[in-house]
């Protein structure tokens with residue numbers, strides 16, 4: 268059955284689209300995506316012309332930071348650092364109540380802060396980026412490799428590959444290898460969070476991603492890094508929390524439309 272676009276979009280006032288990669292939300296242009304070749308794709312304008320309604324685009328992590336500000340655990344904060352850990356590691360930032368996306372939307376690439384100059388090569392071309400140690404595939408590879416290395420010689424059964432969810436569950440249940448792997452990951456993540464705290468001094472740091480299931484294991488390590496790696500004596504230390512929005516990634520798009528409504532730009536376009 269063909270979709271009647273006029274009917275389908277009649278009740279819409281705007282469309283919000285979030286994507287991984289370098290997204291210039293001001294210009295509505297996609298500069299880079301991790302797994303799809305794009306060349307300055309004017310996505311917002313293309314969608315606006317196709318649907319005849321305003322369209323807003325942004326990096327998915329930046330948009331989820333905005334969603335935390337509107338709907339999540341940061342509704343009372345003006346300065347927030349939101350960290351997403353999935354297949355990559357990225358940050359979103361609210362500064363003085365505004366989403367900060369940087370030049371061409373490229374701010375927040377904490378996954379490419381170098382934490383080990385002698386480390387593995389990252390897809391960005393550098394070596395030892397945070398993402399080579401802290402993203403879900405890196406955590407799974409480290410755990411499964413160490414599990415194979417420590418498998419007793421008498422064990423004739425092959426070890427299955429554990430997922431990030433398995434590893435987090437094992438760590439919470441105090442399996443030594445899982446605890447050690449996640450504490451190692453938390454130390455590198457915590458050091459980068461401490462650098463970020465010194466730079467923007469958020470009131471709240473929000474962690475999002477599967478690793479949040481092991482929050483009781485990783486939080487004390489990250490907290491220790493912040494206590495030792497940031498300026499002390501400021502009365503309000505940032506609080507570390509996990510996202511309450513879970514995997515409701517669509518809220519990022521909703522947040523973009525809500526921002527346009529609040530700022531008046533969407534109302535202006537609807538009245539034109």
Ligand SMILES: [Zn+2]
Nearest residue numbers: 379389391396
């Ligand atoms: Zn990198």
